[in-house]
Amino acid sequence: MQIGNLIFILPALCMSVAAIIVLLLGVVASKRPHKGLDYFFPAQYAAPVFTAIVTGIAGWLAWTELAAIKAGAFTEQAVGLFVVNGHAQLTVDPFAAILSFIAFAGTLVVMFLSQDHFGEDMLHKAEYYSLLMFASVAASLAAAASDLIAIYLCIEFLSLTSYILAAFSKTDRRSAEAGLKYFLYGAACSAVMLYGMSILFGITGGNTALSAIAIGFKGELANSAAGWVAIMFVLVGLGFKLALVPFHFWAPDTYEGAPTPVTAFLSVVSKAAGLAVIVRFLTVVANPASPASSMWYWMLIVLTAVTMFYGNMVAIWQTNIKRMLAYSSIAQVGYLMIGVLTAMSSQVVPVDSFSAALRNNNKGAWDLPGVLIYMFAYLLMNLGAFAVVVVVGKRLKSEAIDSYSGLMKCAPFLASALAVFLISLAGIPPTAGFLGKLFIFGGAIMTGMDRHPELIVLAALGIINSVISAYYYLNVVRVMYFGFSGEGEAPAEPVRGTFAMNTVIAVMLFLTLAMIIFARPVSDMASSAVYSGLK
Amino acid sequence: MLAKDFLTIGIFALFGIAFIVITLIASWAVRPHRPSDAKLSTYECGEIPIGPAWTQFRVGYYIYAIIFLIFDVEAIFLYPWAAQLLGFKNNHAMMVMGFVDMVIFVAVLSVGLAWAWKKGVLEWK
Numbered sequence: 001m002q003i004g005n006l007i008f009i010l011p012a013l014c015m016s017v018a019a020i021i022v023l024l025l026g027v028v029a030s031k032r033p034h035k036g037l038d039y040f041f042p043a044q045y046a047a048p049v050f051t052a053i054v055t056g057i058a059g060w061l062a063w064t065e066l067a068a069i070k071a072g073a074f075t076e077q078a079v080g081l082f083v084v085n086g087h088a089q090l091t092v093d094p095f096a097a098i099l100s101f102i103a104f105a106g107t108l109v110v111m112f113l114s115q116d117h118f119g120e121d122m123l124h125k126a127e128y129y130s131l132l133m134f135a136s137v138a139a140s141l142a143a144a145a146s147d148l149i150a151i152y153l154c155i156e157f158l159s160l161t162s163y164i165l166a167a168f169s170k171t172d173r174r175s176a177e178a179g180l181k182y183f184l185y186g187a188a189c190s191a192v193m194l195y196g197m198s199i200l201f202g203i204t205g206g207n208t209a210l211s212a213i214a215i216g217f218k219g220e221l222a223n224s225a226a227g228w229v230a231i232m233f234v235l236v237g238l239g240f241k242l243a244l245v246p247f248h249f250w251a252p253d254t255y256e257g258a259p260t261p262v263t264a265f266l267s268v269v270s271k272a273a274g275l276a277v278i279v280r281f282l283t284v285v286a287n288p289a290s291p292a293s294s295m296w297y298w299m300l301i302v303l304t305a306v307t308m309f310y311g312n313m314v315a316i317w318q319t320n321i322k323r324m325l326a327y328s329s330i331a332q333v334g335y336l337m338i339g340v341l342t343a344m345s346s347q348v349v350p351v352d353s354f355s356a357a358l359r360n361n362n363k364g365a366w367d368l369p370g371v372l373i374y375m376f377a378y379l380l381m382n383l384g385a386f387a388v389v390v391v392v393g394k395r396l397k398s399e400a401i402d403s404y405s406g407l408m409k410c411a412p413f414l415a416s417a418l419a420v421f422l423i424s425l426a427g428i429p430p431t432a433g434f435l436g437k438l439f440i441f442g443g444a445i446m447t448g449m450d451r452h453p454e455l456i457v458l459a460a461l462g463i464i465n466s467v468i469s470a471y472y473y474l475n476v477v478r479v480m481y482f483g484f485s486g487e488g489e490a491p492a493e494p495v496r497g498t499f500a501m502n503t504v505i506a507v508m509l510f511l512t513l514a515m516i517i518f519a520r521p522v523s524d525m526a527s528s529a530v531y532s533g534l535k
Numbered sequence: 536m537l538a539k540d541f542l543t544i545g546i547f548a549l550f551g552i553a554f555i556v557i558t559l560i561a562s563w564a565v566r567p568h569r570p571s572d573a574k575l576s577t578y579e580c581g582e583i584p585i586g587p588a589w590t591q592f593r594v595g596y597y598i599y600a601i602i603f604l605i606f607d608v609e610a611i612f613l614y615p616w617a618a619q620l621l622g623f624k625n626n627h628a629m630m631v632m633g634f635v636d637m638v639i640f641v642a643v644l645s646v647g648l649a650w651a652w653k654k655g656v657l658e659w660k
Contacts, residue, residue, distance in 0.1 A: 020646050027653035202540075 005081050008092035011058040011100060012140045018050035019133035026126015044122075047129035048111045051136070055104040058140070062097035062529075069094065069528050081144075087209030089147040094529035098372055099276045100140035102379055106269040107136035109383045112504045113261035113390045116497070128168055132265065135161035139273035146284075148197045148208040151277055155193075155241060158273055159186045162266060166258040178257030185240060185250040193237020199230035200285070210284045217285055222294065231296045234281065241274030242333050245307040252314075255326030260393060263322060264386035267329045268379050275336060275375060279368070282344050300341055301454055308334030308465040316472045321389055322399050324472060328425060329382065331469060336374055338458050339440040342367035345452045366446060369526035370439030376522075377432035377515060381424040384508035388418040391497040391505075407480040411495035413502065415480045417509050422473040424512050427466045432515035437466065439523070598656050602648065609644055613637070 006013065026043050065079075080088025092100075111132060122128065135158055142154035163186065167179020201208060203226050204216035221227050236247060243251040255263045282300075311331025318324035391414060392407065393399050407415040424431035441459040448455035497505065515522060577584045616637055623629040651657060 020643070023650055024646065027650055 005079075008061065008079060008081060008097075009090065009141065009144070011054050011061060011104060012137045014057060015050070015054045015104070015133055015137045015140070018047075018054065019130040019137065022047050022050065022126055022133065023130040026124075026130070043126040043129045044111075044115050044118075044120075047133060048108060048115075051104065051108045051111055051133065055101065055108050058097070058101040058104045061092075062094060062101045065092075065094040065097050066525060066528055080146075082150075084209070085212070087147070087207075087212045089150045089209065090141065090144040091146040092144045095279075095368070095372070096144035096276065098526075098529050099143035099272055099375070102272050102375060103136050103139035103143065103269045106272065106379050106383060107132055107139075107265065109387070109504060109508070110261050110265045110269070112500055113264055113383075113387055114259075116501045117259060117261050117390050117394060123170070124168075128165070131161050131165055135165065135265070136269060139269050142273035143276035145277060146210050146280060148201065148210070148213070151210075151281070152190075152194060152197060154273070155237065155277065156190060158270060159190065159241075162186075162262075162270055165262045165265065166254055168262060169259050172257075174257035175259060176257075178254040181250050182254045182258075185247075189237050189240035189247060192233050193240075196230045196233025196236070199226055200234065203227060203230065210280065214284050228295055231285070232299070235278075235296065235300070238274055238278045238281065239303070242271055242278065242337075243330050244333060244337070245303055245310050245330070248307070248310075248330050251330060252323055252326045255329075256320060256323045260322065260386060260390045260399075263326070264383055264390075267325070267386070268382055271329070271333065272375055272379070275340070275371070279340055279343065279371065282340060297341070297344065298454075300337065301458060304334050304337040304341060304458060305461050307331065307337065308462060312465050312468045312472075315469070318472070319401055320399050321401050321404070321476065324401065324476075325382070325385060325389070328469060328473070331465060332378060332382070332425070334465070335437065335440055335462055336371055336378075338444050338455075338462055339367050339371035339374065341458065342440075342444045342447045342455055343371070345447060345455065366439045366443030368530040369523060370436065370443045372526040372529060373439050373522060374433075374436030377424065377436040377512070380508050380512045380515070381421045381431070381433050384421040384505060384512060385418060385425065387501065387505050387508065388414050388421065391501050392418075392495060395495045401476055401479060404476060405479050406483045407495070414495060414497060414505070417505050419477045419480065420509055420512060422476055426470040426473040428470065430513070430516045432512045435516050435519055435522070437462070595659065598651075602651055602656070605644060605647070609641070 022043050025046060079092045080090070081092065082089040111129065114128070114132070118125070118128070138154050138158035138161065142151070142158060145151040145154045163179055163183040166182050167176050169175035200213060200217070203221060203224075204213045207213050207216060217227065239247040240250075255266065258266065308331050311327050311329070311334060315324050315327035315331065318327060389399070392404065392411070396403050404415075407418075420431065424433035427433045427437040441462055444455040444459040444462075448457075448459065577588065616633070620630060620633050623633060
């Protein structure tokens with residue numbers, strides 16, 4: 001392996017070092033609470049500074065990769081790291097680079113939310129921020145993992161840090177419950193996933209690299225019972241990370257109980273990592289010549305439809321805004337999965353690597369670029385909504401939707417920002433969420449017209465679900481603007497966020513609205529990231 | 536080839552289970568049955584046991600145990616690494632890289648220990 005290739009995981013390496021520095025600064029400072037380092041250099045300021053730098057590096061890396069593609073100077077060998085027998089363990093292609101940028105950018109926003117949520121006098125401050133940083137490292141590496149062992153390690157690294165973060169409010173019983181539930185479900189699902197991986201390892205002749213498995217996993221073997229069980233078991237573990245429907249039971253309780261910034265982290269960064277892995281796994285390994293002939297394709301189609309309906313139907317009845325956003329994020333994963341399934345079926349022949357899959361793919365397709373665009377839009381609108389929930393929840397000491405009644409009067413900026421984020425989540429133009437849904441549903445319909453009618457059905461179900469979701473998203477807007485008919489009373493004091501929080505919300509708001517103006521460059525960037533034609 | 540591999544595992548598992556079951560049944564059939572108070576009491580290094588065994592332990596024990604376990608596993612991990620490193624006797628670059636990798640690994644663990652130490656985990660209060 002060439003040492004020079006380590007530059008492709010430079011953001012993750014820098015972040016690990018920064019996380020260790022923050023951790024050590026924390027213990028040095030904790031001995032002298034009122035003088036020295038803690039005063040000048042507390043963790044809640046040091047961590048975002050480091051994260052901002054790393055986000056910059058990740059953005060630069062993604063940008064250079066895209067520029068290299070334009071110049072035609074990009075090869076598959078150049079981006080494979082830790083190559084064993086010609087198969088890379090990490091593949092930092094532009095798809096991975098962009099998702100890792102999304103992970104770091106999301107973590108940066110979550111840190112600002114944490115500052116506001118926990119305030120100055122937080123217990124174990126340095127540990128909290130360094131855990132967040134380590135979790136973002138895991139998410140960034142998971143985006144590039146192209147080997148079963150690397151996938152398992154990254155997913156577990158991310159899970160272990162997330163369990164602790166979910167239970168971070170030690171004195172809050174609900175937070176402890178959130179952490180424990182997440183841990184128990186996670187442990188069970190990861191055991192099942194590991195078992196599936198071991199079967200996959202065994203039946204393909206002892207290979208762990210996805211590209212090597214793809215060569216062995218074809219024809220008879222792919223349709224055998226062992227192959228079916230292996231793929232389904234791996235999907236259990238990945239489905240858990242994404243909160244896909246039969247594996248979603250942890251999500252509502254964990255999202256409600258965990259501290260709000262951690263909920264935001266779980267719903268965006270953790271899902272970005274799970275999505276990256278499932279895209280890579282499905283397009284490389286579980287992708288036979290005709291997806292329609294394989295059982296798991298149909299299973300995933302059904303699960304995607306059920307996920308959308310379940311998330312939206314249950315979200316309607318929620319009275320707690322965090323719980324509502326939890327169920328809505330389950331439904332959002334359903335929309336993203338439509339894009340993933342489209343990518344799986346717009347594939348003509350089975351291939352042995354991710355970049356080859358993309359090369360063979362229909363160049364004009366919208367599927368995977370749509371997933372990237374939707375993921376980015378989801379980052380903006382979901383984190384934006386959580387930012388407002390953090391500010392309002394901290395000031396009003398309540399997370400009930402009722403308590404948002406009349407918010408327009410006492411906090412016009414926050415209320416209108418939340419309204420835009422929710423409208424975007426519902427997918428109404430001219431917002432980022434609309435752009436994402438346009439690409440995903442449009443891609444599904446385009447591929448579906450060709451030879452996969454089931455994708456058109458999925459897209460239609462997705463559109464029906466968007467309409468259903470508009471009901472409960474806009475219900476919050478109604479409560480904020482016209483008050484709640486009943487006991488809810490408008491708060492007497494004006495609700496104001498800090499300068500930092502208002503800036504963060506304003507930036508997210510601007511990007512949510514501006515993304516549609518830059519639709520063309522954004523979609524060009526996403527397509528060249530995906531259909532890079534790696535040589 | 537595949538079926539044969541799994542057959543080996545199956546036979547191994549079968550023998551493993553059979554060994555335990557047969558040993559237990561054989562000893563149950565052969566041994567004399569003469570219970571007394573001293574024999575039935577819980578063995579605690581010759582001390583007379585006080586109270587039930589299912590009590591709550593201080594959480595400090597677990598933190599100690601976990602930190603010990605990490606370094607215990609690390610020590611075991613060092614042996615295959617050292618054996619493997621000797622295999623690269625003729626490849627200087629690989630040897631240096633393997634060494635540097637392990638130094639980073641141990642350094643990361645040491646940071647964890649330093650953190651735990653500073654945090655006061657190792658002090659028994």
